[in-house]
Amino acid sequence: MSISLAISKQLAQSCYPDSPVSIDSFKSWRRKEKVVVVMGATGTGKSRLSIDLASCFPAEVINSDKIQVYQGLDIVTNKVTKDETSGIPHHLLGVVDQESDFTSTDFRYLATHALGSIVGRNHLPIIAGGSNSYIEHLVDDNELGFRAKYDCCFLWVDVSLPVLHSFVSDRVDRMVEMGLVDEVRRLFKPDGDYSRGIRRAIGVPEMDWYLRTEAYANGKTRLRMLEEAVDEIKVNTCTLARRQLEKIRRLQSLPGWKVHRLDATDVLRMHGRQADKAWDNLIAKPSSMIVGQFLYDDGNAYRKFCRPAIVARGIPVAAGTH
Structure with a gap:
């Protein structure tokens, strides 16, 4: 089955108003900077969702895959292509020398720098990747004080293991x-x-x-x-996918890790336009609502500031955990 990332361009056209939305529009609703974290096993569509969301909100993506940080092997590591990024800035993607030993400490340092740079531009950071231990070390590192600076919205793109x-x-x-x-x-x-x-x-x-x-x-x-x-x-x-799922389930059980699960199993069972339509209905739209409510803390605020075509297409305002 082939799932196209081209839908992100469709979302950009369908869910944005005539003029770009500014992150300044929701600053009055937040006490801390906000970060979206997209998790999931390999092959579930994390990159696609991060690009879809960044097409609906003024956002930039931080890669949290410990292998995709390296230069080269774009096929082996399944990096998104330049066309697939739809012009969304990506950080920590293909930037480390192939021979270097990149560690979770290195990731925390570079990710922290990228976060500061992104929020300094009044953009929303979206952390996406399969290295859940890197994400945990960043979010729960007491020395960094990440949680004192940022509120997190955790999205989990899940697929049943046999289908995956x-x-x-x-x-x-x-x-x-x-x-x-x-x-x-x-x-x-x-x-x-x-x-x-x-x-x-x-x-x-x-x-x-x-x-x-x-x-x-x-x-x-x-x-x-x-x-x-x-x-x-x-x-x-497949073994990696199972381990990633086990890690996500463990994180989901921890205090402070309210994870919104989105089931993409039916998407992977389909092909072509059917798969794209299912992705839009089951993953992209519900995720955009969850993130919108996370940013604005209020469904009415989301209606006011997010691109109105999404609401016009009948997405429920009270979207919850899936």
Whole structure:
């Protein structure tokens, strides 16, 4: 199944009024700066939702995926393309040297700097990515005093594991078709360290044996080894998804982590325009309402300041946790 990010452009046209909305319009409703955090397992649509929301509110996105911070391997790491960002500024995306050992401490430092820069421009920061431990360390770090400065709205794009596993498997096949093998081959070093830097990315260690032996194996053997490597990538990606879900459920149970769950299972079961329509109705619209109420603390304020076409399209004002 292919889910297009082009809907963010449609949202930008349909939910904005003729003149841009300013974050100044809701400053009188807040006591602290506000931040939206988009969480979810790999493949659930976190990037897409962050772009959709940033098309409805004056916002910028901070990447919180520990592998997407690195330069290169755009196919393997499934980075959003320049076209897919729809002109929304993205921070911490493809900015770290491939050999560096980027840690949660590094993330907290760079994310804190990005947050200050974004709110300084009167924009809304949207943190999006699959590294939930990085998000937890940022939000609950006592030394940083994050919660004393910011109110958070946590959105969780969820998909049932059987459906997600099928989608992830298909996505890996598409990544191979797009050139995953050649991309990893260009990075390959016989003495490369798979415990640090971008080589930790799922899709890199799994290709090691194939790349070491492809020059000496016959065609049939090479095909078999490649299939085994791709299968291992699929298994490891599904394992990652399960661990990410376990982490989100743990965070959801903690004080101060009111997480709004949005079920995208039906979206991943569909294709083409049907999938886009389901995404709009099940994820994009409810999320925009949740964020609008979070920003303005009041449904009437949301009607006043958010782009009126959303309300005109019949989205309920009293949207809650899904």
